[in-house]
Amino acid sequence: MAAMARAATTSDAFNAIAEPRRREILVLLRGGERPVTELAHDLGMSQPQASKHLRVLREVGLVRVRGAGKQRLYGLDARGLRPVHEWLGGFERFWSGSFDRLDEYVQDLKQARREEPPDGDDR
Amino acid sequence: MAAMARAATTSDAFNAIAEPRRREILVLLRGGERPVTELAHDLGMSQPQASKHLRVLREVGLVRVRGAGKQRLYGLDARGLRPVHEWLGGFERFWSGSFDRLDEYVQDLKQARREEPPDGDDR
DNA sequence: CCATTGTATGCCTATATCGGAATGTGTCAA
DNA sequence: TTGACACATTCCGATATAGGCATACAATGG
Structure with a gap:
């Protein structure tokens, strides 16, 4: 009941794509599904970081996940854009x-x- | 020299339009230039709040200001979008x-x- | 069952946002 | 000059973000 800080990044697509890293991920995913580690590597970020950004993207519905063995393949779902x-x-x-x-x-x-x-x- | 928080809202258009209030302002400005108080009133926000958001929008170049007597008329500059x-x-x-x-x-x-x-x- | 690889989470810190209230600054009028 | 009005800025508090690092969880292979 006081001051809100900033709109949650996880709230909508507008906020989700405000983060450059997240934009990079989305662009990469245009090329097709990818496992987390690969994304992280290609974008030069740590695995946890990638996972976190992917989580946000997933929560606003911009990506979809699909388990493939040990891996989790993330794919673009651009409808929210x-x-x-x-x-x-x-x-x-x-x-x-x-x-x-x-x-x-x-x-x-x-x-x-x-x-x-x-x-x-x-x- | 440690962790950055979040990208500055003032950094680019992506961040600027992540804020709903700011989007409302931009939409309103499509109708033409407006003084601060009017914007604030029409959008149901306080004058300082409006001024702050306008400042951000100005800093990323999405609006322009023009002094008109006591008033300051803000106008849209959508090129950044x-x-x-x-x-x-x-x-x-x-x-x-x-x-x-x-x-x-x-x-x-x-x-x-x-x-x-x-x-x-x-x- | 254990080790290994691939991911997700938790915790911590630094930073910066947004909002509110109060106060400063600027411009015009009398 | 003083007063009034329009707007900008500052200070405050609450929140939460992004990162780093360590670690928990999951699935597969021995």
């Missing part, structure tokens, strides 16, 4: 156009200035 | 297809099996 991608898509027009909102803004300015006679501009 | 969107785009084929990598994987299997006569399959 879709909403994130879509959310960002909502901003597409703001960067694809000219200069973010700038020109639009300038339009408004001209418009406004046309409606009330020249006054003082910005300070 | 583009790389994020693109990164996610790299996973598009994994969710748009049928079942993430599954079918693709099955394809490979069939392929492989076609090339070498039935032996032991995936042991």
Whole structure:
């Protein structure tokens, strides 16, 4: 009942991919399923570290595990990234156009200035 | 010189948009520039809170400020979201297809099996 | 059953976040 | 100048993250 710190990293995909290491893992997994140790090695991180990140990714549903003998094969499940991608898509027009909102803004300015006679501009 | 905690929220766009409140701000700003107080009010947060989040967004370059008399108008600068969107785009084929990598994987299997006569399959 | 290999967890530390409340700074008006 | 309003910053507390290291757990092979 006091102050929360930060949203749990495990809460959603947005938080999960905020961690660079986790992003690397996801990218690697695009190449197919991999056992933990291999991931850890390829990414130059310790096994426990890999396991922990994989846990987070699993908890937000971005990866799936499958036991294969002694190994555990982690595989990508990118469906959870879709909403994130879509959310960002909502901003597409703001960067694809000219200069973010700038020109639009300038339009408004001209418009406004046309409606009330020249006054003082910005300070 | 020991363990880092978590990546600074101010480090990049990925981290900046991991915070729901910040996402709300960005969405609101799609509607055009706004003064702090208005943002705070519309989103039901305290003014200092809004200012802090705006600071972060400013530091990663997702918003711009412009002084307008007593007020400070914050405006969207979505360019920084583009790389994020693109990164996610790299996973598009994994969710748009049928079942993430599954079918693709099955394809490979069939392929492989076609090339070498039935032996032991995936042991 | 024991040893071995592959993973998951627990514990500890340093760091940094987010939120709240209070306070500083800046700008305009009278 | 003083006052009022808009916003920024600082200090505080609570939380939890990411890493390192050691260790527990699991599955397979002897």
